[in-house]
Amino acid sequence: MxxxxxxxxxxxxxxxxxxxxxxxxxxxxxxxxxxxxxxxxxxxxxxxxxxxxxxxxxxxxxxxxxxxxxxxxSSILEFKQGKERSPETQMIHNNERLFLSASVLSLPIKYREVIILYYYDGLSIAEMSHILKLNENTLKTRLKRARAKLRVLMEGGEANGKGIKTAKRNNG
Missing domain, CATH: 1.10.1740 (Rna Polymerase Sigma Factor; Chain: A)
Structure with a gap:
């Protein structure tokens, strides 16, 4: 335990x-x-x-x-804090963590589980294959698609400022 x-x-x-x-x-x-x-x-x-x-x-x-x-x-993403940050930097960091957490949680379950197992639990593709009882190539494909979906979610959101830059890039 x-x-x-x-x-x-x-x-x-x-x-x-x-x-x-x-x-x-x-x-x-x-x-x-x-x-x-x-x-x-x-x-x-x-x-x-x-x-x-x-x-x-x-x-x-x-x-x-x-x-x-x-x-x-917010405990889904626990990061170890290094040096002490200014209140402004800490607020930005917290907002980014919450945005990432919400984005990961909004993914469909089959994509969410591969992101969580691979990035947060640090499991290898082989370990995930054994746990989920799926082919390694299937997991690699799901992980690639999950990253793409997460990228779209993250770039589309204005919380991190990237949505605005992406919109300008696409329009001009």
Missing amino acids: DNYGEALTKLAFNYLKDWNLAEDVIQDVFIICYKHYDKLEEIHSLKAWLYRVTINKSKDILKHSNRKRMIFN
């Missing part, structure tokens, strides 16, 4: 967009882990197995949920 709890909760949150539901899912995941404790030696990668169970539990809740939840929690 100490090693994977926080990462799994963030993973579940990225699917459910509700921190309380994500915590409930992780409790269920660790109960499943406890029930299968005697079989853990048969599992090749505990991390991959925990991720797979978390993803499946999260998708089950999404299938059974009649309402969509849109709660954006």
Whole structure:
């Protein structure tokens, strides 16, 4: 629980967009882990197995949920702070983080999951293939499409100023 709890909760949150539901899912995941404790030696990668169970539990809740939840929690993107920043720089950084977080969360689930697993959880394509039970080439294609969709979302938004520059470039 100490090693994977926080990462799994963030993973579940990225699917459910509700921190309380994500915590409930992780409790269920660790109960499943406890029930299968005697079989853990048969599992090749505990991390991959925990991720797979978390993803499946999260998708089950999404299938059974009649309402969509849109709660954006800035903890999706936790960056380590280096030097102390000025209040203005900190505000800009926070706005960029929130914009990126909202953009990632607005992606369709199949694209959101590859972005989260690859960039935020640092998994390789091979690890993702094992966890998601998808072909590596399929994942590479999804990752490429996810980046393109995210780029469009990010450039189209005026929160980072790029939308204005892109519009000027296209018009003039």
